[in-house]
Amino acid sequence: MRSYHEYCAVAKALDVVGERWTLLIVRELLTRGACRYTDLRAGLPGIATNLLATRLRELEETGVIEREEAPPPVATTLFRLTPRGQALRPVLDALAGWGVPLMREAGDEDAFRAQWLAFPVRTFLSDKSPGEPPVTIGVRADGEAAVIEAGGGTVTIRTGEPGDPDASLDGPPQVVMAVLSGRLSPEDAGAKGLRWAGSRAVLDRVLPSGQAVAMADLAPDHGGEDR
Amino acid sequence: MRSYHEYCAVAKALDVVGERWTLLIVRELLTRGACRYTDLRAGLPGIATNLLATRLRELEETGVIEREEAPPPVATTLFRLTPRGQALRPVLDALAGWGVPLMREAGDEDAFRAQWLAFPVRTFLSDKSPGEPPVTIGVRADGEAAVIEAGGGTVTIRTGEPGDPDASLDGPPQVVMAVLSGRLSPEDAGAKGLRWAGSRAVLDRVLPSGQAVAMADLAPDHGGEDR
DNA sequence: CCGGATCCGGGTTGATACTG
DNA sequence: CAGTATCAACCCGGATCCGG
Numbered sequence: 344m345r346s347y348h349e350y351c352a353v354a355k356a357l358d359v360v361g362e363r364w365t366l367l368i369v370r371e372l373l374t375r376g377a378c379r380y381t382d383l384r385a386g387l388p389g390i391a392t393n394l395l396a397t398r399l400r401e402l403e404e405t406g407v408i409e410r411e412e413a414p415p416p417v418a419t420t421l422f423r424l425t426p427r428g429q430a431l432r433p434v435l436d437a438l439a440g441w442g443v444p445l446m447r448e449a450g451d452e453d454a455f456r457a458q459w460l461a462f463p464v465r466t467f468l469s470d471k472s473p474g475e476p477p478v479t480i481g482v483r484a485d486g487e488a489a490v491i492e493a494g495g496g497t498v499t500i501r502t503g504e505p506g507d508p509d510a511s512l513d514g515p516p517q518v519v520m521a522v523l524s525g526r527l528s529p530e531d532a533g534a535k536g537l538r539w540a541g542s543r544a545v546l547d548r549v550l551p552s553g554q555a556v557a558m559a560d561l562a563p564d565h566g567g568e569d570r
Numbered sequence: 571m572r573s574y575h576e577y578c579a580v581a582k583a584l585d586v587v588g589e590r591w592t593l594l595i596v597r598e599l600l601t602r603g604a605c606r607y608t609d610l611r612a613g614l615p616g617i618a619t620n621l622l623a624t625r626l627r628e629l630e631e632t633g634v635i636e637r638e639e640a641p642p643p644v645a646t647t648l649f650r651l652t653p654r655g656q657a658l659r660p661v662l663d664a665l666a667g668w669g670v671p672l673m674r675e676a677g678d679e680d681a682f683r684a685q686w687l688a689f690p691v692r693t694f695l696s697d698k699s700p701g702e703p704p705v706t707i708g709v710r711a712d713g714e715a716a717v718i719e720a721g722g723g724t725v726t727i728r729t730g731e732p733g734d735p736d737a738s739l740d741g742p743p744q745v746v747m748a749v750l751s752g753r754l755s756p757e758d759a760g761a762k763g764l765r766w767a768g769s770r771a772v773l774d775r776v777l778p779s780g781q782a783v784a785m786a787d788l789a790p791d792h793g794g795e796d797r
Numbered sequence: 798c799c800g801g802a803t804c805c806g807g808g809t810t811g812a813t814a815c816t817g
Numbered sequence: 818c819a820g821t822a823t824c825a826a827c828c829c830g831g832a833t834c835c836g837g
Contacts, residue, residue, distance in 0.1 A: 345808090345809090345829095346677070347594065347616065348615075348616060348677060348679050348680050348681060349594075349615065349616075349680055349681050349682070349683075349686070350673065350676070350677065350680040350681065350682045350686065350743050350744070350747075351597070351669075351682075351683070351686035351689075352665070352666035352667075352669035352670045352672070352673060352686070352689050352690055353593065353594065353597050353662055353665050353666045353669055353686075353689060354594060354669070354686075355669040355672040355673055356665040356666065356668050356669030356672065357593060357594070357665065357669075358672075359669075359672065360668075361588075361590070361593070362809095363588070363809090363810075364810095366580065366584060366588070367574065367576075367580065367581060367584070370578070370580050379818075379819085380818070380819050380820070381818060381819075384819095388575075388576065389574065389575060389811085390811090391810070391811045391812065391813090392812095392813095392819085392820070392821085393810090393811085393820080393821070393822080393823095394809090394810065394811075395820090396819080396820055396821080418818090419818070419819085420818085420819070420820095430668060431668060433664040433667065433668070434661070434664040434665055434668055435580055436664070437660040437661040437663070437664045438579070438580050438583040438584065438661055439579035439580050439583065440579075440660065441583050441587075441657060441658060441660075441661055442578075442579035442580055442581070442582040442583030442584075442586075443579045445579070445582040445583065445585075445586065446577065446579060446582055449577070450573070450575060450577065452575050453575050453576055453577040454575060454576050454577065455576070455577045455578075456576075456578070459576070459577065459578035459579070459580075459581075462578075462579050462580060463579055516577050517577070520577075572810095572827095572828095589828095590828090590829075591829095606799075606800085607799070607800050607801075608798080608799060608800080616830080617830085618829065618830045618831065618832095619800085619801070619802090619831095619832095620801080620802070620803080620829090620830090621828090621829065621830075622800095622801090623800075623801055623802080645799090645837095646799070646800090647799085647800070
C-alpha cells in the first residue's frame with residue numbers, strides 16, 4: 344500500500360482509502376450492507392477481479408471491513424463494514440454531494456445500479472408529512488428497480504421490486520436523477536422520457552421543492568439548455 | 571483522465587478528484603490560499619513535477635482551479651480554487667476527521683507542514699470565551715511554525731511566526747497533535763517532548779475538554795500505551 | 798529562481814484465462 | 818462462488834534539462 348508519507352490527517356486517510364476503487368467498494372457496502380464477492384463485482388462494473396481481491400485484503404488489514412465465513416447452509420463469504428468503515432459515511436456523503444452537479448451529463452457508456460441512488464436520495468428527499476401513513480414509491484431506470492419508503496419523517500431507499508407502490512417513476516437514469524434532485528418536475532420530465540404513475544401528492548411529499556435547488560451556481564458551466 | 575463510467579454521484583466525483591495527489595493539491599489551496607507552482611511543490615513533498623503540472627492542467631479543465639497570470643511586478647503564475655473547488659471543503663473535512671485517529675502512529679519519514687494542522691484545528695478547537703479579548707497561540711513542530719488566533723467565538727490558524735503570543739506549544743508533531751486533539755493535556759505531554767509556555771488559561775480557552783474525545787472507539791486498535 | 802517538459806525504470810492497473 | 822495467474826498497457830516517481 345503506497346503512502347504519501349505526510350503527517351497530515353487528509354493524507355493519512357487517503358493512504359488507506361485513496362487508491363482506485365477503494366471508496367467505491369465502501370460505497371457498495373454502505374448502500375447494500377454485507378455483500379458476497381460476486382455481489383461486489385456486480386456493483387463495480389469494470390473492476391478486475393484480482394484488483395477486487397487485493398483491495399478487499401487491504402481493507403481488511405486496515406480494519407475497514409471484515410469477512411465472515413457463513414456456515415454450511417449458505418457456505419459463502421460475506422464482506423461487511425466494521426464500525427470504523429461505517430465511519431466513512433460522511434466522506435461518501437460529501438463526495439456524493441459534490442458529485443451531483445456532474446450527473447447532468449450522461450456519459451454514453453455509463454453503467455447504472457439502483458443502489459447508487461441512495462446518496463442523492465439521502466441528500467435531496469425528505470418526508471414533508473411525517474404525520475401521515477407511510478408510502479412507497481417505485482423507481483425504475485435502465486432495468487434497475489428500487490423502492491423509496493417515506494414515513495415518520497424519514498426517507499429510505501432499497502433495491503428491488505416494489506410490492507404495490509403509491510407512485511412510481513420510470514425513465515432514463517439522468518431524467519430520474521433530475522426529478523429526484525428537484526431539477527425537473529415530473530411533468531416537465533415527461534418530454535425527456537419519464538413515465539410516472541400513481542399519486543402526485545405522494546411524490547410532492549418527498550421530492551424537493553423544485554425552486555430551492557442549491558448548488559446550481561456551483562455546477563460546472565453549462566448552457567442550461569435543459570431548464 | 572480515467573473514468574469509472576458509472577452513473578453515480580460518488581463515482582463522478584472521484585472521476586474528477588479521485589486520482590493520486592489531486593485532493594492534496596486542493597488541500598494546499600484550501601489551507602494556504604492562492605499558491606505558486608513552487609509553493610505547491612513545497613507543500614506536496616514527493617510529488618513528481620510533471621505530475622503536478624498534469625494535475626493542475628486537469629483541475630483547470632474541470633473547473634476546480636483557475637490560474638492567474640500576475641502582472642509584471644511579480645510576474646508569476648498563481649493557482650487558486652474556483653468556488654466549485656472551494657465546495658470541496660466538506661470532502662476534505664470529512665476525510666481529515668476520519669484520518670485523525672490514524673495520526674497516533676508517526677511514520678518515521680513522514681514530512682510535516684504547519685498548514686496541515688488547519689483541518690484538525692477546525693475540528694477540535696473552539697473559542698470557549700467569545701466575550702474576552704482575542705488571543706494568539708504560537709505552535710512549533712519540526713521547524714514549522716503556525717499561529718492560532720482565537721477571539722469572538724472563532725478559532726483560526728495561519729502559518730508563520732507569532733509576534734508576541736499569549737501561549738506557545740513546541741514539540742514533535744505527534745505530541746502537538748495529541749494536545750490539539752485533546753488526547754493529551756499539556757502537562758502529560760511534557761514527558762513526551764512537549765514544551766509549552768505562557769498562559770495555561772489561554773490554552774484551556776481553545777483546547778478540547780480533554781475528556782470528551784469522541785471517535786476514540788472508532789480508532790484502529792491499539793495497545794493504548796500512551797493514555 | 799520559476800514553471801514546467803522530457804525521458805526512463807519500475808510499480809500498478811486492466812483484461813483474460815484458469816482453478817479449487 | 819471466490820478467488821489466483823499471467824501479461825500487456827498504462828501510470829507514477831525520480832532525474833534531468835530548458836526557456837523565461
